[in-house]
Amino acid sequence: MGLLSIIRKVKAKEKECRLLILGLDNAGKTTILKKFNGEDINTISPTLGFNIKTLSHRGYLLNCWDVGGQQTIRSYWRNYFEATDGLIWVVDSADRVRIEDCKRELDNLMSQEKLAGASLMIFANKQDLAGAMSTDEIGEALGLNGEKFKTRHWSIVACSAVEGGGLLEGMDWMTDDISSRIFMLS
């Protein structure tokens, strides 16, 4: 580890963690982040780059990195893996057509060494839309009960970024899980 990363690590404020928010384009990553942060969600356009927000939640500082999900820029996701404590994977529950793409991209992330220790929170978003898949259906489609997820701390929560339901539950799980892994060890 280099000088700067050591200093950052040693000096990092207590109870600070880094969350990476990924998912296919149009899944609602930015909307989730903004809604959770109490911001206006009416003028959100597709993210071509990334957004950063530091949220304070239940005594923790969450550094959230929301990176655009369009196919052409997914190869850049890897530049954001470093030091990630938790991965938030956002699924458009109404997008049955692309659920296979969704599984493939998630599988790919799960095999990344730099994300090996990260807790995984899956938001089954857009539950307000008619025809939205349930968490069971999505869990099945993503193969969450398979080998790949055996050693992973993961959870799936139904939510609606537009209405706000489920977001708190998901973020609570994430902070609890990370804190039980990281902060209780010391």
Next chain:
Amino acid sequence: MDKVDFGCLEDSGEEILIDGGDSNVSEEDQYFDEIVGALENILMLEEFNDLQNDFCEQHCEVFEDTEESKLVYTDLFSQYTELIEGYIIGRLTLEIDDFSMDKFGALLADRQDEITGDVFDMLMSFTDFEEFKSLMLSHKNQGEGFSGGIDGCLGIVSKENFAVGGTGAGIEASPMKMAAAGRKDVLSPASREAKDAGLSP
């Protein structure tokens, strides 16, 4: 032992009280303080400031003052931290006979409560993406302010900002005053103070 003493002064009074019981300065402490002293000097070097400024001027054009960041910023940020880290480690290796990053890293990890003060705040600021973004934006804005291009001014302005604490303090100072403060020779400590005085609102 100037450097050692200086290191202690940087810490708060309570630190000294806590350590009062075993007052022997260990070899490790000396080694640590020597490196921190060297770091202090390195961060003030004109060469180091030039390095940062050159990088900022070279790349600031691509930055825009929008909430969303472009993917390329991340690349530039890694290049920036690598450049800075490379330079600092290079200087430390030159200035400290038996410098070892592993050893220093272990000492840092043991001194969680001691690594306070300007040096560490500044090093910490180099690892913060959002500070990097605002630094680049302020460079860009200054650049636009000087669209006529008065040689040498831009660099000096930003050097001051870094020297003051690396958080961009004073960035809003008016371009006209900076232009008046102008040339390279302004960088001597005495005239730097004079310039600061002139710049304060």
